Amino acid sequence: MSNQNRIEFLVKEIKHHRDLYYNEQAEISDAEFDIMEKELRNLDPANKLLKEIGASPKRSKIKNPTFLGSLDKVSMEKFPEWLSKHDDILISEKLDGMSVWIEFDKGSILKAGTRGDGQIGEDITDKVKTFVPEIKSSKHVILRGEAILKGDELYGYKNRRNAVAGILNRDDNKNVDKLSVKFYTVIDGKQTVECDFLFIESLGLPVAEWKHIGDKTKLQKQLDHLLDNKDQDYDIDGYVVQSGDEKIAYKHDSEAVETEVENIEWNVTRTGRIQPVLNVKPIYITGIEVRNATAFNAKFIRDNRLGKGSKVSIVRANEVIPYIEKVLSESPDYKLPKICPSCGVELGRNGVDLVCLNTSCYEQNILKIMHFMLNLDVEGMSDTTLRKISVNTIYDLYDPEIINVKRIAAVGGLGTTSATRIIDEINKTLLTTPVKLLAAFGISNFSEKMAQKLLQNFKFDQIFDLTYANLIDIEGIGPNKAQDFLNEIVPWKKTYEFLKSKGLKFIEQKTTDTLKGKSFCITGTLSKPRKEFETMIVNSGGRLGSVSKKLDYLVTGSSATQHKVEKAKQLAIPIIDESKLISLLK
Numbered sequence: 182m183s184n185q186n187r188i189e190f191l192v193k194e195i196k197h198h199r200d201l202y203y204n205e206q207a208e209i210s211d212a213e214f215d216i217m218e219k220e221l222r223n224l225d226p227a228n229k230l231l232k233e234i235g236a237s238p239k240r241s242k243i244k245n246p247t248f249l250g251s252l253d254k255v256s257m258e259k260f261p262e263w264l265s266k267h268d269d270i271l272i273s274e275k276l277d278g279m280s281v282w283i284e285f286d287k288g289s290i291l292k293a294g295t296r297g298d299g300q301i302g303e304d305i306t307d308k309v310k311t312f313v314p315e316i317k318s319s320k321h322v323i324l325r326g327e328a329i330l331k332g333d334e335l336y337g338y339k340n341r342r343n344a345v346a347g348i349l350n351r352d353d354n355k356n357v358d359k360l361s362v363k364f365y366t367v368i369d370g371k372q373t374v375e376c377d378f379l380f381i382e383s384l385g386l387p388v389a390e391w392k393h394i395g396d397k398t399k400l401q402k403q404l405d406h407l408l409d410n411k412d413q414d415y416d417i418d419g420y421v422v423q424s425g426d427e428k429i430a431y432k433h434d435s436e437a438v439e440t441e442v443e444n445i446e447w448n449v450t451r452t453g454r455i456q457p458v459l460n461v462k463p464i465y466i467t468g469i470e471v472r473n474a475t476a477f478n479a480k481f482i483r484d485n486r487l488g489k490g491s492k493v494s495i496v497r498a499n500e501v502i503p504y505i506e507k508v509l510s511e512s513p514d515y516k517l518p519k520i521c522p523s524c525g526v527e528l529g530r531n532g533v534d535l536v537c538l539n540t541s542c543y544e545q546n547i548l549k550i551m552h553f554m555l556n557l558d559v560e561g562m563s564d565t566t567l568r569k570i571s572v573n574t575i576y577d578l579y580d581p582e583i584i585n586v587k588r589i590a591a592v593g594g595l596g597t598t599s600a601t602r603i604i605d606e607i608n609k610t611l612l613t614t615p616v617k618l619l620a621a622f623g624i625s626n627f628s629e630k631m632a633q634k635l636l637q638n639f640k641f642d643q644i645f646d647l648t649y650a651n652l653i654d655i656e657g658i659g660p661n662k663a664q665d666f667l668n669e670i671v672p673w674k675k676t677y678e679f680l681k682s683k684g685l686k687f688i689e690q691k692t693t694d695t696l697k698g699k700s701f702c703i704t705g706t707l708s709k710p711r712k713e714f715e716t717m718i719v720n721s722g723g724r725l726g727s728v729s730k731k732l733d734y735l736v737t738g739s740s741a742t743q744h745k746v747e748k749a750k751q752l753a754i755p756i757i758d759e760s761k762l763i764s765l766l767k
């Protein structure tokens with residue numbers, strides 16, 4: 182397809198999907214829409230359709246409470262082998278709707294979001310309030326579950342899964358009361374899966390059907406039987422089989438569909454990785470139209486000589502972009518890009534990936550700014566707005582000539598109230614914790630938890646001069662993470678100096694080692710939010726743990742989780758109350 186044909190094709194597609202979106206019948210995910218929009222922007226930056234898209238309201242984004250991954254799928258041939266290595270099996274339904282998380286505080290819903298790309302999802306707080314009940318609990322809990330649709334009425338959508346996405350995407354609340362959520366995990370609950378299920382049930386919320394399996398010899402037969410005889414009035418696409426912390430998806434191998442590659446699109450990620458996305462001849466997998474699939478990395482493309490004309494078989498995993506299961510034929514047209522699709526600078530290599538090493542690469546910078554803002558709790562500004570007001574670097578965020586109410590309001594999409602709020606939030610980023618700031622830098626594979634561990638050992642001022650040996654000494658940091666950190670931390674020193682010059686202040690964190698080496702688990706309600714006590718414990722050199730042989734203290738408040746107390750008693754772990762904890766902290 183020539184460029185001109187491709188442009189015409191994209192314009193047609195984007196219009197088609199935009200209309201569906203506004204008629205509340207979205208057929209593709211926001212991520213897929215963004216991919217098409219991005220391709221059009223590359224091919225024809227002046228296309229007037231782009232301006233129209235820019236003006237569309239984007240759903241507001243929300244940062245997930247923690248990284249929410251998707252499940253690994255074990256192939257059916259390998260399942261017996263997996264099973265032979267695991268004991269104490271628990272199975273639960275793998276629901277097929279939309280993965281969501283909901284934060285409850287004192288019984289009511291505080292925040293809710295979709296899983297999105299794992300880190301950032303869409304804010305569905307208001308919608309969820311209309312179909313998820315309040316809970317009878319004074320606890321602060323974050324739960325993960327699946328929004329589903331029950332029954333045979335599809336409200337004009339192609340299938341139940343599309344209906345869930347479509348209803349959650351609407352601007353109004355039409356049919357939203359037809360949805361429900363089945364829960365399955367307590368986020369950061371640090372307990373066994375079974376305890377999670379029991380706890381959620383005790384809150385009066387519905388859970389995914391689950392079962393603790395004693396005799397695992399017949400498990401595979403049982404699962405096959407269950408899958409062949411589905412009789413729920415909602416969709417499941419397999420079972421989650423778990424043992425301890427490890428879990429896999431068990432489903433029938435019927436979803437791979439063959440198609441042909443039309444083009445490989447290369448996208449720059451936040452950290453400069455150049456990520457291949459396949460555009461394929463449209464196919465339907467379990468009723469969903471698929472046009473794009475992830476192709477992992479440059480090495481995968483090279484090893485399989487993938488390109489226009491390659492035949493591939495594609496699998497749709499639960500709500501993530503579909504991926505290639507098998508490459509069926511090579512392409513005569515195989516080639517890897519030599520320059521960055523955003524900045525045009527020659528690409529380098531890092532392991533299996535091609536990387537753009539240009540520190541002023543526009544696309545990388547925009548993604549970095551978005552990540553930075555979200556991690557420092559600045560919500561509400563889309564990357565479209567950022568591009569329009571010519572924010573090119575993090576420094577620009579603090580430049581009143583660039584970021585001001587007038588300019589933000591002038592590019593459209595946001596009113597003066599929202600603009601004022603965003604600027605307020607940007608100013609507040611100068612008062613933050615070291616952990617949040619380090620996490621906001623967005624080093625590859627370096628979560629907030631990692632940042633916390635690192636900063637338990639080093640002061641913020643020291644992190645720019647750490648050695649490989651320093652890093653590898655920290656629990657949870659392996660050779661790859663350490664190397665990524667060393668490679669990526671360098672340019673942030675300048676940003677840190679800049680933020681200091683703008684008045685950056687860290688929120689006072691008194692760090693002592695009164696509790697050094699001691700681990701604590703808190704259950705029940707204390708006089709202040711649990712998070713505050715946990716922060717005090719960590720700042721005093723202590724650790725947070727779950728009830729196990731290694732735990733030093735279980736701290737209980739009112740309405741403590743009974744099984745934790747029981748287990749602690751069995752293990753002869755000291756059980757203390759809040760006043761005792763405070764005396765230990767002194």
Ligand SMILES: [Zn+2]
Pocket residue numbers: 449521522523524525526537538539542543
């Ligand atoms: Zn670049």
